[in-house]
Amino acid sequence: MGKIIAIDRDGIAHELQGQHGLNLMEILRDAGLAVEAICGGQCICSTCHVYIDPEWADGLPPRGDAEQVLVEDSGHYQANSRLSCQLEYNDEMDGLRLVLAPEY
Ligand code: FES
DSSP states (O other): OOOOEEOOOSEEEEEEEEEEOOHHHHHHHTTTOOOOOOTTSSSSTTEEEEEEOOOHHHOOOOOOOHHHHHHHHOOOTTTTTTEGOOBBBBBBGEEEEEEEOOOO
């Protein structure tokens, strides 16, 4: 197991339990954070957009083509933008910090 730290849109930090077999969107959503995820993780909506702490961003798998297009078109793109549904939790993410992007 492990934990991730998620900062919500009010700036409040939440310590969440990492869970194998779930992606970060599912962990955020299951914890009750305001992640709409209206496509259910199929990489077609971008309502699971987060900003990964720069310390962690480089160690993650790169964005896929569809993810890249969606975050760039989101209106809130940053260099550390990711779609949380495209990142499956693993032990190497223990301690990862992220911030929820503004609503789409
Ligand atoms: S939930 Fe729709 S793109 Fe992630």
